Amino acid sequence: MSKNGLSRSARSDLRNGLLFASPWLIGFLLFTLYPIAASIYYSLCSFDGISVMRWAGLDNYKTLLADDTLFWKSLGNTLYMVILGLPIGLAASLTLALLLNWKVKGMAFYRTIYYLPSITPVVATSILWLWLLNPEIGLVNRMLSLMGLSGPGWLVDPKWAKPALIFMGLWGAGGSVIIYLAGLQDVPEQLYEAADLDGANIWQRFRHVTLPMISPIILFNVIMGAIGAFQYFTQVYVMTQGGPQDATLFYALYLFNNAFLNFKMGYASAMAWVLFLITLVCTLIIFKTSARWVYYSGELK
Numbered sequence: 001m002s003k004n005g006l007s008r009s010a011r012s013d014l015r016n017g018l019l020f021a022s023p024w025l026i027g028f029l030l031f032t033l034y035p036i037a038a039s040i041y042y043s044l045c046s047f048d049g050i051s052v053m054r055w056a057g058l059d060n061y062k063t064l065l066a067d068d069t070l071f072w073k074s075l076g077n078t079l080y081m082v083i084l085g086l087p088i089g090l091a092a093s094l095t096l097a098l099l100l101n102w103k104v105k106g107m108a109f110y111r112t113i114y115y116l117p118s119i120t121p122v123v124a125t126s127i128l129w130l131w132l133l134n135p136e137i138g139l140v141n142r143m144l145s146l147m148g149l150s151g152p153g154w155l156v157d158p159k160w161a162k163p164a165l166i167f168m169g170l171w172g173a174g175g176s177v178i179i180y181l182a183g184l185q186d187v188p189e190q191l192y193e194a195a196d197l198d199g200a201n202i203w204q205r206f207r208h209v210t211l212p213m214i215s216p217i218i219l220f221n222v223i224m225g226a227i228g229a230f231q232y233f234t235q236v237y238v239m240t241q242g243g244p245q246d247a248t249l250f251y252a253l254y255l256f257n258n259a260f261l262n263f264k265m266g267y268a269s270a271m272a273w274v275l276f277l278i279t280l281v282c283t284l285i286i287f288k289t290s291a292r293w294v295y296y297s298g299e300l301k
Contacts, residue, residue, distance in 0.1 A: 043269035050263070060270035071271070073246050074254040075278075077162065081250070082229040082282070085166040090221055093173045097180030098206075111181070118174030126238040129168045130155070155240055158247035165235060165248065176221050183217035184210070212295040219294050223286055230279045251275055 006014070018025075043060055045053040064071050100111050117125065132139050133154040141151030154164040187210060195205045211218075233252035236242060242249035242257075255275070259268035 039269045042266050043273050045266045047266040048263040049265045060267050074249045074251045078251040080162055086225045086229050092170050093176035094180050096177045101184045115174035117172045122234045126235045130239050133164055158245045161247040183214040187213040215294040219290050
């Protein structure tokens, strides 16, 4: 036994373990930890990515919060997706999961069909929906015209641009549907049998049995969905580039524009840390309130 309390064989095991883990450790230090630390420093500097950095202190944050109207515009657009788009998406996913949980013939085929859009590349999906939502030749407005309805401008109308993106997002909700479906199939059947014996109807079984039992799944989807909504980027980058009239200028897109179009790396780093803090606060609020509505089977009440 050595002075540090480890035997020779334990030290050998520790050394070998560190050697085996060293590729990951080096990668983590170089590609994760260092960029995080560097971005904190960049956010306190005036830096265009090419010339020498100049210390600016909190100027980037002051400009961001006090003088940049597009910052508040982009944040408002992003919160629109979090507050309105996220609940709609979660409700639609849960509804589809409930339908796909029925024991009917050919259900495996239906589950596959609903899941396929979620594995389609986002760029390909965006280009497809760019055509579908075209106000002149798009299939959506064509179908509405067959029903005697005049379709909106969708992505070229500031009032309809964000609802159009929410509508498009429902098409690719298969990932959340699969997670909900796994949770639904894990609900004990005897609970439904007991509810039937008590005379509960379909809504009462859903309200008092299904929802409590899948509440941890709902919590997971809410947190992951909120984080994803705060980082909403690819669709608008491909489809609208923030237009029309900045109606789809989301936070991540504005951050990207500042970093790689305007070459304001320090300013973009400050934006990234503000986004991190906003996302962190939102996630902590969700966790804090989850004790009131999330039920874990087996826990004491």
